[in-house]
Amino acid sequence: xxxxxxxxxxxxxxxxxxxxxxxxxxxxxxxxxxxxxxxxxxxxxxxxxxxxxxxxxxxxxxxxxxxxxxxxxxxxxxxxx
Numbered sequence: 001x002x003x004x005x006x007x008x009x010x011x012x013x014x015x016x017x018x019x020x021x022x023x024x025x026x027x028x029x030x031x032x033x034x035x036x037x038x039x040x041x042x043x044x045x046x047x048x049x050x051x052x053x054x055x056x057x058x059x060x061x062x063x064x065x066x067x068x069x070x071x072x073x074x075x076x077x078x079x080x081x
Contacts, residue, residue, distance in 0.1 A: 003029045006039065 001012050004026035013021055018028060021039070028037035 003033075004039075005029055005035075 002015055002018060004011050004013055004018070004021045006024070006026040010029070011021070011026070022028065022037065023040055025039040027035045027039045030036040
């Protein structure tokens with residue numbers, strides 16, 4: 001059994017679960033309570049980066065939609081003439 005900690009939450013887990021908890025951002029503690037192994041980056045950072053990327057892409061697409069609407073309106077007005 002090993003002890004893992006993330007923020008203010010300490011858990012005692014099986015050795016076989018260690019990699020899963022490290023992937024979730026938990027740190028492995030030694031018998032004295034010191035960090036023996038640092039957890040990997042949490043999903044939050046990856047999700048935050050993905051969110052920023054998607055927002056930038058959405059803004060680019062919104063700009064393209066506005067441009068196409070203007071062009072559509074212009075073409076419709078020239079058709080009527």
